[in-house]
Amino acid sequence: MAQLWKGRFKKELAKETNDFNSSIKFDSRMFEEDIRGSMAHAAMLGAQGIIDEGESKKIIDGLAAILDDIKSGTLPIDESAEDIHTFIEGELTARLGDTGKRLHTARSRNDQVALDIRLTLRKEAIEIKDKIKELIGVLCEKAEENTNTIMPGYTHLQRAQPITFAHHIMAYAAMLCRDLGRLEDAARRMNVCPLGSGALAGTTYPLDREMTARELGFDSITLNSLDGVSDRDFCIELAAALSIIMVHLSRFAEEIIMWCSWEFKFVELDDAFSTGSSIMPQKKNPDIAELVRGKSGRVFGDLTALLTIMKGIALAYNKDMQEDKEAVFDAVDTVKMCLTAFTPMIKTMSVLKDNMRRAAAGGFINATDCADYLVGKGLPFRDAYKATGELVALCIDMGLTLETLPIEEYKRICPAFDEEVYDAISLEKCVADRRVAGGPSKQSVYAQIAAAKKCAGIE
Ligand code: ARG
Numbered sequence: 041m042a043q044l045w046k047g048r049f050k051k052e053l054a055k056e057t058n059d060f061n062s063s064i065k066f067d068s069r070m071f072e073e074d075i076r077g078s079m080a081h082a083a084m085l086g087a088q089g090i091i092d093e094g095e096s097k098k099i100i101d102g103l104a105a106i107l108d109d110i111k112s113g114t115l116p117i118d119e120s121a122e123d124i125h126t127f128i129e130g131e132l133t134a135r136l137g138d139t140g141k142r143l144h145t146a147r148s149r150n151d152q153v154a155l156d157i158r159l160t161l162r163k164e165a166i167e168i169k170d171k172i173k174e175l176i177g178v179l180c181e182k183a184e185e186n187t188n189t190i191m192p193g194y195t196h197l198q199r200a201q202p203i204t205f206a207h208h209i210m211a212y213a214a215m216l217c218r219d220l221g222r223l224e225d226a227a228r229r230m231n232v233c234p235l236g237s238g239a240l241a242g243t244t245y246p247l248d249r250e251m252t253a254r255e256l257g258f259d260s261i262t263l264n265s266l267d268g269v270s271d272r273d274f275c276i277e278l279a280a281a282l283s284i285i286m287v288h289l290s291r292f293a294e295e296i297i298m299w300c301s302w303e304f305k306f307v308e309l310d311d312a313f314s315t316g317s318s319i320m321p322q323k324k325n326p327d328i329a330e331l332v333r334g335k336s337g338r339v340f341g342d343l344t345a346l347l348t349i350m351k352g353i354a355l356a357y358n359k360d361m362q363e364d365k366e367a368v369f370d371a372v373d374t375v376k377m378c379l380t381a382f383t384p385m386i387k388t389m390s391v392l393k394d395n396m397r398r399a400a401a402g403g404f405i406n407a408t409d410c411a412d413y414l415v416g417k418g419l420p421f422r423d424a425y426k427a428t429g430e431l432v433a434l435c436i437d438m439g440l441t442l443e444t445l446p447i448e449e450y451k452r453i454c455p456a457f458d459e460e461v462y463d464a465i466s467l468e469k470c471v472a473d474r475r476v477a478g479g480p481s482k483q484s485v486y487a488q489i490a491a492a493k494k495c496a497g498i499e
Contacts, residue, residue: 158274161278232258234262289382
């Protein structure tokens with residue numbers, strides 16, 4: 041397909057140049073945004089009398105027909121074109137002749153591509169937000185079923201204090217709520233229309249930039265034309281928000297992988313969301329979780345690529361910036377794919393409550409509560425801490441737990457103990473008493489569920 045810029049060249053473009061220069065393989069996904077942007081531009085050119093109203097109408101109709109034909113498959117995208125903008129303008133001109141050639145008045149591919157990426161990412165951000173909301177919904181459901189499911193909470197991967205499975209997974213819901221906020225924030229700053237920036241220096245035509253922006257659903261127009269064409273902050277911000285989402289999914293994935301192991305056996309993945317081994321018949325592997333953990337590296341790579349592409353280029357547009365699309369689209373597609381597989385994996389996994397309860401018992405995770413019991417008897421916390429530490433050491437020596445250690449031994453270490461201590465250190469009570477906002481008690485977790493649902497717009 042012919043280039044848009046033939047006039048000053050005497051020779052044909054070398055095939056190698058076109059192959060290297062062309063972006064159509066990765067920008068053709070923006071065909072609809074490109075067409076809608078062109079329609080808005082044409083409408084504004086007509087309204088401002090920059091082109092004839094009748095021709096503006098013809099251009100808009102011609103573009104609508106091209107959109108239909110691409111969508112229905114009757115118009116295949118020519119992969120030899122330089123980019124999607126060239127392809128669509130070329131097709132319009134082939135259909136409308138000279139009228140088609142008027143579309144690019146007062147516009148450059150530089151402001152055009154800046155527009156198309158914004159429109160595309162704006163749509164993608166909404167899709168990703170919906171997928172995150174779905175995952176938050178699944179986490180809330182799982183939490184509601186597990187407010188009494190006691191498990192050990194960990195620090196340093198050492199059993200630390202008793203919590204519930206509901207409390208544990210609501211931590212991920214809290215992360216995902218922040219992710220929604222970050223996506224909204226990025227989408228808001230993205231929603232500014234660069235059309236009218238031209239190649240870099242705006243244009244002499246009397247454009248109505250506000251009209252085009254309004255037509256395309258933007259909140260406002262870019263402030264400066266050099267920045268308008270060469271700003272890719274919105275790609276970087278989105279990729280950063282997506283990277284943080286991947287950090288969260290990857291941490292969650294890591295826990296799922298551990299919990300599936302025979303060493304933990306806290307959860308069992310549904311057969312439909314696990315895989316086997318070609319040689320070891322007994323294996324059931326958490327491949328989805330591992331891939332999600334692995335793919336986080338890809339998305340961080342995309343963010344690093346974008347930062348690196350942008351950091352050294354002088355104003356305004358430079359061809360380096362064509363590299364933005366593969367990186368940011370890869371980040372978008374990867375996050376969408378991860379969420380699509382991850383959410384039903386979580387939804388269908390079985391929670392092995394008895395194993396969690398067993399892991400919580402006997403590991404001294406109620407030692408803090410034992411010390412707090414002594415504080416209740418009037419001891420300063422530091423003394424209570426020391427006495428409980430001695431009790432734990434004694435239990436380890438005797439092969440007992442705080443639950444099975446006889447009261448005489450308790451009293452020997454600290455006379456303030458009496459029989460009530462067994463009730464005070466029961467895991468159910470340890471959890472139920474943590475009524476503090478954000479804590480593991482049933483009421484606290486229900487409040488967290490309600491807040492997460494509100495943030496995800498559920499119910
Ligand atoms: N394919 C180009 C890109 O993605 C479109 C802009 C081309 N502009 C130019 N001055 N060559 O960046």
